[in-house]
Amino acid sequence: MIEIQNINKTFNPGTVNEVKALCDVTCTIDEGSFVVLLGTNGSGKSTLLNAVAGNFLPDSGKITLDAIDITRMPEHKRAKYIGRVFQNPFSGTAPDMSIAENITLAAKRGLHRSLGWALPKTAIEEFREKVRPLNMGLEDRLDSPIGKLSGGQRQALTLLMATWLKPKLLLLDEHTAALDPKTASKVIQLTKEVVEKEKLTTMMVTHSMQQAVNLGDRILMLHNGRIVYEFNGQEKQRLKSNDLLALFDQIRRKDQIDATTADMIGHLYI
């Protein structure tokens, strides 16, 4: 279970570039729950995931993961509990290193790294068997550098790597956004399979209404750094992508009104 309590994050405070990326975000995610995060561009979805993963420390608030307080824990320490797939296929793998080397790095996530041989023969066999189900022919290319693979192959491998050791929490940040539709649906399929099989607690950001409707048991919608809508259980299951689109429209219209009001007030006072 992950508890996020009153998290605040302001980038570049006190400058003209000040951005309140997260305002008092609070939510509790039960063990085994699959949460889909939605929101317009810049609403703070990535920032929320980054705060949980420890890319930066929040200005205030508290994050606990299975009762472990990770609020101040450096990123590399909490990696022990967290598996991640990034939006950019280049972020999650070491491009110049082989598929096998990348996997062996992930197979030791958060564990002691010895001076022993990183790729013993037995490990290679194990890797091959676990890569085969991806159905991408990668099992015969374990020695080639990951940089030579397509974005989809990389994301599929990154997903495999993120879940190689069962994480307490899986973070997926628009991990199919950079892929063509066919590859994206394949990666989504793989995601669904592994999350269900391992019963992973998951937070997934997406901009696809389709994915939001089809996946997960809960939807959180962010706007301007706040959670503005939430759908759980039955309500979530009944939700159609049109309902979500309507909601986005509503948010957008409200934003426009706010901007016009601000404009009017501005004219009155300046």
Added chain:
Amino acid sequence: MSLLIGAITIGLILALLALGIFISFRIFNFADITAEGSLTLGASISAAMIVAGFNPLLATLVALAGGFIAGALTGIIHTKFEINGLLSGILVMTALYSINLHVMGKSNVPLMSESTVITYFEDLAKWVMPGTETISLLGNSIPAKDIVILASVFVIVSIFGALLYAFFKSNFGTAMRATGNNQQMIRAQGVNTKTMIILGLAVSNALIALSGAILAQFQGFADVQMGIGMLVWGLASVIIGEALINDKSLGFLITGAIFGSVIFRLLVAVALRIGMNPNDLKLITALFVFIALVLPKILKKNRMKGIEIK
């Protein structure tokens, strides 16, 4: 011929420098100029200790440790204080200049009349080939001890090359390579990238200081200026090695750096022999490295243009 043997020996000694530069330049992607200070540091420490009567082997090991600390310092300044890598190196290199003067007590320490690790190799020559003063090779007679020194240095460099290979193929070393390749990725795998950079630069400069220590004992003196230009020298060796062995796997890259250093030293020896002004040596080396760095980019650009036209 004797000159040739000498050039190869120095090339092999400086191969340890090339291995150090390989770590900073190819694993961590930045040219760590600490090298110029740590090469001299290795020479200074070993020379000063040998003159003071310490065992030359111990002196050489302490020199290696000195380089380790110097490299770690650069890494700490770079990662913990978030100062640009090049600047961190410059700071430590500059500080080392004074430290090296303090270690030696003067700007040049002669070792000609001292017993050094090279003396050990000479004793080894007497032991394996008793009574043989010279060996004839391709019609030339060469002092037997020169051959044994060359062979001994080759063995030492091979051992360090093999150790480095095993290290970078270990779980720990693989994580270190990943740190240079994609920090975001390896942090997400639970690796403290700062520690990796500090340790990597420490190992790099330990090898470079070892190179300096053996070089000083081989040439018979340590000089406070001897590190100048050595970074570019090491880069040239690494680049030649890569061009020579067109294979990007670790074992070949390490072997390439070693042979690149030897070939580079031979090229220099030949150039000097046919009348190149020694004062131009560093200019020409810098030009060479510049061209080697720029050439692939130009070739790539032209290739891309070609695709556009089609």
